[in-house]
Amino acid sequence: MKNTFYIFIVLMLFACGEERGKVSNDLPDILKKGKLSAVTLENSINYYSDDGDESGFDYNLAQNLADHLNLDLKIVVAKSVDEITEILYNGRADISLYKMPTTKMIKQNFIVTNVEALSNMVLIQPLSKKRAKYITDLVDKDIYVHKNSKYHKRLMHLNEEIGGGINIKFVADTLGVEDIIYAVSKGKIPFTVADNDVAELCKKYFTNIDINLAISVVLPKAWVVRRDAPQLDSAVNEWYANLHKTSYLNRMQKKYLEKSNYFDSFSIAVPRGKISSYDELFKANAKIIGWDWRLLAAISYHESRFDPNVVSSNGAVGLMQLMRRTAANYGLNDSTIFIPAENVKVATKYIAYLNTKFEYITDVDERIKFVLASYNCGYGHIIDAIRLAKKYDANPNIWERNVAKYFALLSDADYYNDEIVKLGYFRANHTLRFVKQVLETYKSYLGK
Structure with a gap:
């Protein structure tokens, strides 16, 4: 609750600053600069770098948008959802290509675009007969997440709802969500939490995990822009509507949501007799x-x-x-x-x-x-x-x-x-x- 309150105060302070005459950063200003700055988190769906090649479902959509607007695309990588809000408010980015949960606070402080999806958080655990089936089964269990992440906050709220007992453990910031899920699949840690879309993609590669226990309600999430950018919002929505008339979305979904080269290096099958031709x-x-x-x-x-x-x-x-x-x-x-x-x-x-x-x-x-x-x-x-x-x-x-x-x-x-x-x-x-x-x-x- 402390972190949420802090972010609320930060957002309100920025909002007050805007009312005192903050310079607009809407579409005409962006077109003049020739560059669209997009903030995101790094993961297997939104954005990642593969040997220097930038990839990801939302990254490719953002690149398509930038090309449509005849703009260069600049990616700003944040470490948390809270940092995304700060980056947008201080003008270091024009749009979040990480789909933000469309909560009341988000709607009050950003314009929610039509680039949206539905999502909830799920527990990642080993696939076994003894797996947790109910939230109360998590009492006295160790669940590993990033400190101050949205998963950490959800687990704290969950503890309040069930009267405590969930042991929240922290992992290094250098690990991605997929790395933590991989650790569960290898038996190195017992539990973690992820968004259901990331979990479903991971399940295709780490088949010995269970992702069926939801720990949050289903909520819409979407790209958001700053409140001083209604023209950018309109341009994004028009572009996205036209994109639905093409095969591009289906191709990107097959490439990044049905499978992903992000996972190529996780599971190594050692060939019999030799490793390679070299x-x-x-x-x-x-x-x-x-x-x-x-x-x-x-x-x-x-x-x-x-x-x-x-x-x-x-x-x-x-x-x-x-x-x-x-x-x-x-x-x-x-x-x-x-x-x-x-x-x-x-x-x-x-x-x-x-x-x-x-x-x-x-x-x-x-x-x-x-x-x-x-x-x-x-x-x-x-x-x-x-x-x-x-x-x-x-x-x-x-x-x-x-x-x-x-x-x-x-x-x-x-x-x-x-x-x-x-x-x-x-x-x-x-x-x-x-x-x-x-x-x-x-x-x-x-x-x-």
């Missing part, structure tokens, strides 16, 4: 750096799915997704970079170089995490995170809950504006997931 390359090169060859294979799987011809939207190439500039430093050109043997050879040399940068980390398993992160996003961002870890008395030689914590905070202005941060803003979610999933895949390849 196992001998991985074996030969891994010896050079003293790594298990299956770790190189795991990197290749997550970087390219073992496709030697793939080129990402940010220009990474081949089996190991080398950047052309890095490859050129090791003698490759635009043709030879695609040759699997050359691509893996240079990637291994680059890994060896990164390994020397972290030689002072004596725990080899820890050092590998730093090397993997640097390989994925660049050495400089990891050094920025290490500087922050040192400043705030975290252990600069430990990844989890130490350097990884401050790496995630490189998207927070209070941290990336620090003078010790040399490369500035960085959204770390993809790299954090990359490190975690490469190591999980490696363990799968080992048969652990």
Whole structure:
């Protein structure tokens, strides 16, 4: 209740500010700027980054809207629903492409568009005969969610409704909702909570979970715009009505709501006999750096799915997704970079170089995490995170809950504006997931 009250006060203060002559930011102003700024949360349905490629059902709709209006699209990623409201009010975004619950407070402070859906929250639990069937079955149970998230708030209200007893536990902000659901499917935690649409998508990939216990009523949710943007609202509604006359919505629903490449890296089926057609390359090169060859294979799987011809939207190439500039430093050109043997050879040399940068980390398993992160996003961002870890008395030689914590905070202005941060803003979610999933895949390849 405290957080809800705080947000209510924030909204009222902003509303008062608008009445005192706040500059409008409606469609004519947006068209003049040539850019539509959209705020969202990162998840498998709304928006996510896959090896630099921006994806997601709502992201693609927003891109279609921006193209329709002849605008560039800028994505602002928030950490919570509360932060979305603040970002919209302070003018850092024009529209929320994360569908907001259309509560009385939301309707009072925003214009609700026609881009809407129905949703409720459900419990995620292991599929078993002993699963919880009623809300009261959750007494004395541990349910894991992000602190101060809408799921946390719903569980607090639920505790009030049933007289207490639900043990609310918190997970790291670096984990996505899907990561937490995956942890339930792997038996690492007993329960979590998610929106039913995310839960239904996850269920298609994590088949050993149960999502049948609703813990909230069904409510409409929708894209919203600022109250000073009625023309933008009209333009969105007109565009959306016309979109229904095409096949675009159906195509996006099949692509993102019936299945999603977001989950490609979660469940790894280890082939019998060999992992890939390039196992001998991985074996030969891994010896050079003293790594298990299956770790190189795991990197290749997550970087390219073992496709030697793939080129990402940010220009990474081949089996190991080398950047052309890095490859050129090791003698490759635009043709030879695609040759699997050359691509893996240079990637291994680059890994060896990164390994020397972290030689002072004596725990080899820890050092590998730093090397993997640097390989994925660049050495400089990891050094920025290490500087922050040192400043705030975290252990600069430990990844989890130490350097990884401050790496995630490189998207927070209070941290990336620090003078010790040399490369500035960085959204770390993809790299954090990359490190975690490469190591999980490696363990799968080992048969652990």
